[in-house]
Amino acid sequence: xxxARSIRLQPKLLLGLVAMAAVLAAILAPSIAxxxxxxxxxxxxxxxxxxxxxxxxLIDGDxxxxxxxxxxxxxxxxxxxxxxxxxREKLGLKYFYVVVPEDEVMYYIWDAGVPGEDGxxxxxxxxxYYGGGNELMHGAFAVDAEQTILITxxxxxxxxxxxxxxxxxxxxxxxxxxxxDISMDMIDQQIRQFLxxxxxxxxxxxxxxxxxxxxxxxRILIRPLRTLHHAAIGLVESKMAALSDFRVEVNTGDELExxxxxxxxxxxxxxxxxxxxSRVTAEKERIGAELDVARHIQASMLPCIFPAFPERHEFDIxxxxxxxKEVGGDxxxxxxxxxxxxALVMADVSGKGVPAALFMMISKxxxxxxxxxxxxxxxxxxxxxxxxxxxNEAEMFVxxxxxxxxxxxxxxxxxxAGHEYPAIMRRGGSFELFKDKHGFVLAGMEGARYRExxxxxxxxxxxxxxxxxxPEATNASNTLYGTDRMLRALNAAEGGSCRHLxxxxxxxxxxxxxxxxxxxxxxxxxxxxKSSGMKKIRLAPTLEQLPQATDxxxxxxxxxxxxxxxxxxxxxxxxxxxxxIARYSGATGVVLGCSLKDSKATLRFSDNGRPYDPTEKPxxxxxxxxxxxxxxxxxxxxxxxxxxxxxxxxxxxxxxLTLVKSL
Amino acid sequence: xxxxxEKKASALSMAIEGRIDTTTAPQLETELKADLDxxxxxxxxxGQVEYISSAGLRVLLSAQKxxxxxxxxxxxxxxxxxxxxxxxTGFSDILTIE
Numbered sequence: 001x002x003x004a005r006s007i008r009l010q011p012k013l014l015l016g017l018v019a020m021a022a023v024l025a026a027i028l029a030p031s032i033a034x035x036x037x038x039x040x041x042x043x044x045x046x047x048x049x050x051x052x053x054x055x056x057x058l059i060d061g062d063x064x065x066x067x068x069x070x071x072x073x074x075x076x077x078x079x080x081x082x083x084x085x086x087x088r089e090k091l092g093l094k095y096f097y098v099v100v101p102e103d104e105v106m107y108y109i110w111d112a113g114v115p116g117e118d119g120x121x122x123x124x125x126x127x128x129y130y131g132g133g134n135e136l137m138h139g140a141f142a143v144d145a146e147q148t149i150l151i152t153x154x155x156x157x158x159x160x161x162x163x164x165x166x167x168x169x170x171x172x173x174x175x176x177x178x179x180x181d182i183s184m185d186m187i188d189q190q191i192r193q194f195l196x197x198x199x200x201x202x203x204x205x206x207x208x209x210x211x212x213x214x215x216x217x218x219r220i221l222i223r224p225l226r227t228l229h230h231a232a233i234g235l236v237e238s239k240m241a242a243l244s245d246f247r248v249e250v251n252t253g254d255e256l257e258x259x260x261x262x263x264x265x266x267x268x269x270x271x272x273x274x275x276x277x278s279r280v281t282a283e284k285e286r287i288g289a290e291l292d293v294a295r296h297i298q299a300s301m302l303p304c305i306f307p308a309f310p311e312r313h314e315f316d317i318x319x320x321x322x323x324x325k326e327v328g329g330d331x332x333x334x335x336x337x338x339x340x341x342x343a344l345v346m347a348d349v350s351g352k353g354v355p356a357a358l359f360m361m362i363s364k365x366x367x368x369x370x371x372x373x374x375x376x377x378x379x380x381x382x383x384x385x386x387x388x389x390x391x392n393e394a395e396m397f398v399x400x401x402x403x404x405x406x407x408x409x410x411x412x413x414x415x416x417a418g419h420e421y422p423a424i425m426r427r428g429g430s431f432e433l434f435k436d437k438h439g440f441v442l443a444g445m446e447g448a449r450y451r452e453x454x455x456x457x458x459x460x461x462x463x464x465x466x467x468x469x470x471p472e473a474t475n476a477s478n479t480l481y482g483t484d485r486m487l488r489a490l491n492a493a494e495g496g497s498c499r500h501l502x503x504x505x506x507x508x509x510x511x512x513x514x515x516x517x518x519x520x521x522x523x524x525x526x527x528x529x530k531s532s533g534m535k536k537i538r539l540a541p542t543l544e545q546l547p548q549a550t551d552x553x554x555x556x557x558x559x560x561x562x563x564x565x566x567x568x569x570x571x572x573x574x575x576x577x578x579x580x581i582a583r584y585s586g587a588t589g590v591v592l593g594c595s596l597k598d599s600k601a602t603l604r605f606s607d608n609g610r611p612y613d614p615t616e617k618p619x620x621x622x623x624x625x626x627x628x629x630x631x632x633x634x635x636x637x638x639x640x641x642x643x644x645x646x647x648x649x650x651x652x653x654x655x656x657l658t659l660v661k662s663l
Numbered sequence: 664x665x666x667x668x669e670k671k672a673s674a675l676s677m678a679i680e681g682r683i684d685t686t687t688a689p690q691l692e693t694e695l696k697a698d699l700d701x702x703x704x705x706x707x708x709x710g711q712v713e714y715i716s717s718a719g720l721r722v723l724l725s726a727q728k729x730x731x732x733x734x735x736x737x738x739x740x741x742x743x744x745x746x747x748x749x750x751x752t753g754f755s756d757i758l759t760i761e
Contacts, residue, residue, distance in 0.1 A: 546686050568714035568744040571682065577714040579685035622753025626727045634752060635717035641751040 009225075013217060014210055016366070021206045027199055033191045040173050040187045044348070045149035048180040049162030051087060054290040055178040059098065061169030065175045068100050071124045074608070077110075084112035094160060097121070098167065100275065101137040105129070108355050109176055130154070133162070140164035141174050153186075161183040192589035206331045228260060230318060233614055235267065241405065243271035279440070291354070294661065295327045298357050301364065302331055306499060313533065315342065315408050318498035319525035322469075322518070324508065329356030330467045330521035333363050335372070339606035339654030340408050340538060340591040344369040346419060346465040346525055347400040350441075359396045363388065372653070374588070374608075376401045377415035378452035381442065385450075387416070390442035397441040401465050403455070408536035412459040415450045420466060423490060427460030431490040433483060459531035462498070464490060464505075466520045469520035473509050476516045479508055498526035534595035534604065541582045541590045541607060549578045556594045558602060562663045569642040573659055576635035577605050577614075585655065586607025596663075601642075603659040611653060613648045615640070664740060666694050673734070674710040680711035683719030692722045699726070703734030710740030715748055737761050 088096040096112040105126040113120030121127060129137065131152035139148060143166065150162040160181045166174035218451030231248045235485050246267045250260035250347055299321065308317055319332045329349025337343050345367055349356045370380040381404060388398070401419040405412040414422075418441035420435040439450035457463060466486070473481040486505065501526050509522060537552045539545040550571045558568050574592075581590050587609030595602045612634045620629075622637075640646050645660035664681035675698055683691060686748035699705070705726065715723075738760045741749070749755040 088752075532694060543686055545683065550682075550684075564713075565744040565747075569747075571684070572714050572716045572748065575684040575718070579716075579718070594705060622751075623756070624753070626724060627756040629724055629753075630758065632718060638717055638752060642748070 005143075009222065010214065010217065013213065017210060017213060018206065021202055025202050029195050032198070033195060034298055035433040036191060036194065036427045037187060038182065039188075041149070041151060043185055044161040044182045044187075045163060047070075047091075047168045048149065048182045048518045049092065049147050049165065051091060051182040052165040052178045054168045054244075055084065055087070055096070055098070055180075056165040059167050059176075059178065060172075061167050064098065064100075064109055064167055065169055066628050067123060068107065068175070072260070074124055077123070081110055081112065084110055085114075088112040088363055092182040093180055094158070095179070097179050098176050098627055099127075099137075099179060101134075101141050106133075106137070107625055109523055125390060127639050130157070130577045131519060135297060136162075137164055137177055137179075141177060143167055143168065143174060144171060145174075157181070159188060159525075163426060187437050220252050220254070221256065224252050224256040224260065228256075228263060231263070243274065246271070282446055284398065289326055293491055294354065295323060298327055298331075299323070301361065304333060308334065312407075314389065314530055314536075315405075316498045316528045316530060317342075317344075317526070318502055319523075320506065321521060321523040321601050323521045324469070324518045326353075327354060327357040328352050330469060330523040331360050332465075332525045333364055334527075336367060336527065336652035337374065337404060338589075338608040339656055340406055340589065342405045342407055342527075343368075344403040344405065344463075344465065344525060344527060345371075345400065346467065346523065348397050348419065348467040348469075348521075348523075349397050349398045355394055355396060359394070359398065359443075363398045363400070367402065371402070373403065375546045376452060377404050377413050377452045380404075381417050381439065381450040382448070383444045384445075385448050386446055389446040392443050397443045403463075403465075403525070405457065406538065408538045408593070410461075411451055412455045412457055412463075414455060414506070415439065415452045417448075417450060419443075420468060420471065423464040423466075423483075423487060424455070425462040426491070427458060428577055431462070431464065431487050432485070456615040457527075457529040459529050462501070462526060462528045464501070464524060464526045466524040467521060469522040470505070470509060470524060471517075472520060473513050474510055474516055475514050482514050485512065498528050526543050533597070534593040534602070536591055536593045538589060538591045541578075541585065541587045541609070543579060543582050546578050546582070548574065552592055553601075553603060556596070557663070560596050560601070560663065562601070564661055566601075566661065569599070570661055573603070573639045573661075576639050577659075580614065580635065581605065581607045581609065581655075585612065587655075599663045601661045601663060603661070605659075606654045608654050610655075613650075615646055615648050616659065665688060666691065668694070669671065669748075670696045670698060674706070676700070676706045676708065678708040678711065680745070682713045682745055683715040683722070685716060685718040686724050688718035691719065692725070695722065695726050695729055696756075699729060701733075702730075705730050705734070705736040707736070707738045709738050709742065710738055710743055712742065715745055717752075720748075720752060720754060722755070723758065735759060 018573060059080055060076070064612060065072070067077060068518050084096045087093070098109040099106040105128055105297045105403070108121040108125040109123055111121040122249065131148060131150065131154060135149055136150045139145060145166055146165070151160070161184050161364055162179060162181045164177045164179050167176045167178055169175050207306055224648045228248060233254045235246065236569065246264065248260045248264050250257050286487065302321060317334060319334065321332060329351060330518055331344040335343055347363060349360045363384070366384045367380060370383045375383065381400065399419040400417040401414065401422060403412045403414040416436045421435050423431045424434045425431040436453055437451045440448045444510050469479055469481045470486055485508070489505050489508035490501065493501050505524065508521065535556060536546070538612065539548055553570055553574055554567055556568060585607050587607035590605065590607040593604035593606070617633050617636050620633045639659065643661050647658045649656050664683060664686035667678040669676040677694070679691065680741065681687065716761060727736055738758055741760050747756070749760070750760060
């Protein structure tokens with residue numbers, strides 16, 4: 001590459017130089033030749049006229065008339081002939097002769113040729129005119145005629161300059177013409193020599209110039225260019241490593257040196273730019289890595305282990321969040337408020353990135369804490385709204401759908417703060433949007449009020465909540481996915497678990513979007529109520545409710561064909577436990593559950609009162625006499641004795657006592 | 664729970680029907696306290712008692728303590744399930760069951 005460049009430039013310059021010289025020579029040579037020829041012709045003409053005039057003056061015109069008339073030579077004729085011969089030889093004239101111009105031919109008087117030479121005429125010979133000689137001769141055949149020179153160039157006589165001067169008689173009448181022909185053949189020869197010499201000189205000068213030029217150009221142009229070239233290549237080969245030490249030494253003192261300086265300046269600017277860029281890139285990478293960690297923390301904040309409640313068979317729940325590129329503000333949440341209440345949250349924080357993620361964390365924490373304090377959805381939203389409004393200088397907001405499900409009854413209280421409509425499927429039916437009444441978004445306006453509504457979910461019913469990432473997913477042609485497509489996808493995926501349903505929906509969204517980038521987080525949650533096999537009843541923990549409690553269990557057991565004795569024992573146990581809860585737990589609600597399996601009845605008591613494990617109470621001494629006996633502690637002791645198994649656990653804010661009794 | 668009472672001089676008979684549990688035990692206690700003055704023989708007919716819980720046992724215990732001082736207390740027609748409760752609680756040793 002570098003060779004090609006240096007070869008290409010030099011021939012170009014050389015060719016230009018040669019062309020210039022050729023043009024110069026082509027213009028100069030003809031004009032010089034022309035000028036030279038004109039000068040020489042003038043010179044010869046004047047010489048020819050000079051000689052012709054001398055001869056014309058010298059020669060006696062009367063004698064010429066005589067010779068013309070008689071054709072006789074005499075001594076004077078011979079004298080003149082010698083004179084003419086003498087002059088011709090000495091002056092190197094081609095021809096020197098005297099003729100009388102007749103109409104058609106020239107009549108020779110003298111012809112100063114060497115006698116015997118070919119074509120020399122004698123007195124009385126005639127010859128035809130040649131090359132316009134007729135007119136010129138007749139023009140010159142006058143007194144004081146204009147001196148006109150005849151230039152002829154032919155094969156026979158060669159290149160001639162002919163001068164004619166009239167010879168006068170005594171009466172002053174022209175009688176003959178003294179004619180001189182001078183050969184100008186050497187003029188052509190001289191011109192050729194001259195041109196040859198000129199060409200030689202031009203060539204020599206050209207060669208010299210080329211040499212000089214070659215070295216000059218090499219020194220002032222090619223070498224600096226090559227230096228720049230190597231510098232640039234070196235720069236690239238060293239992978240821009242030594243930018244700060246970059247130097248180009250070009251000292252030509254002209255534009256090339258300026259170019260080298262600009263090149264060096266460019267490299268130093270480039271260096272600075274690259275350093276800036278790498279600093280910025282490193283910073284960006286660091287932020288990127290931190291954001292990645294943030295996203296992980298954010299994702300791990302959401303409950304993501306499924307099945308989420310393996311011990312709960314009353315419902316199936318699944319949720320997923322697929323974040324878009326950045327950390328986003330979508331979140332879902334679900335948690336047991338107590339043993340009988342499951343809170344479901346689906347929310348979307350405005351905006352994206354770190355601010356949205358931070359706001360999401362706060363919103364999620366506040367919502368959970370408010371919901372866990374036992375507030376209703378409406379109260380939760382109102383409380384969290386006010387809390388979020390307090391210091392919301394970034395003017396962010398969050399849309400929330402909140403539902404609190406009473407597991408035992410399937411009744412769900414919900415409130416919607418500007419969030420998407422939930423989709424509900426009744427058992428055996430198809431999914432439809434439940435167009436609930438939206439309240440204002442959270443953190444939008446202090447003191448906002450929210451409406452609460454109640455849904456009842458029976459076994460086999462499903463509820464799907466989602467964020468706008470689902471209906472607002474777009475494909476390559478910018479078409480929205482929309483809720484209609486979502487409902488179709490949900491209905492098409494009928495059957496299977498909640499997880500299966502949401503995965504089918506996600507696949508459908510992905511297929512729709514095709515290659516388009518996921519613009520927003522895609523977050524969804526599904527809950528399905530199951531028939532758990534355990535019948536449940538929720539009661540207020542008061543003694544007045546005790547008959548309902550015993551009736552509940554007794555009904556189930558009687559239906560199952562349990563003996564009176566078993567029913568009596570169960571009733572005693574229910575009496576003991578329910579009355580304990582009513583009196584001492586401080587609970588606000590108690591849920592009774594009963595299921596039958598393998599001819600065993602399982603009784604479940606769940607209350608949200610103070611944690612208390614009755615199984616740890618020491619057994620009373622049953623051998624004491626009536627006077628010594630205390631009745632305290634007898635109840636739970638009886639339960640232990642009458643039932644086959646008694647177990648206690650404290651979970652999700654609830655005391656859960658489970659009794660098992662063989663039928 | 665229903666109680667039928669029959670008083671002959673210093674002998675009091677009470678036939679109890681239904682459940683003696685947390686809600687009904689106070690009623691039994693009230694009935695007993697009202698009529699035990701001067702009674703030397705208390706007969707409680709448990710034939711129609713479905714079951715008895717610890718609240719009922721408490722009432723029986725205090726009645727037994729009282730009757731220990733002024734006479735005797737006898738439980739009759741005790742069903743199997745109620746008897747089981749008396750046995751596991753040791754009440755079968757305290758009470759007089761015929």
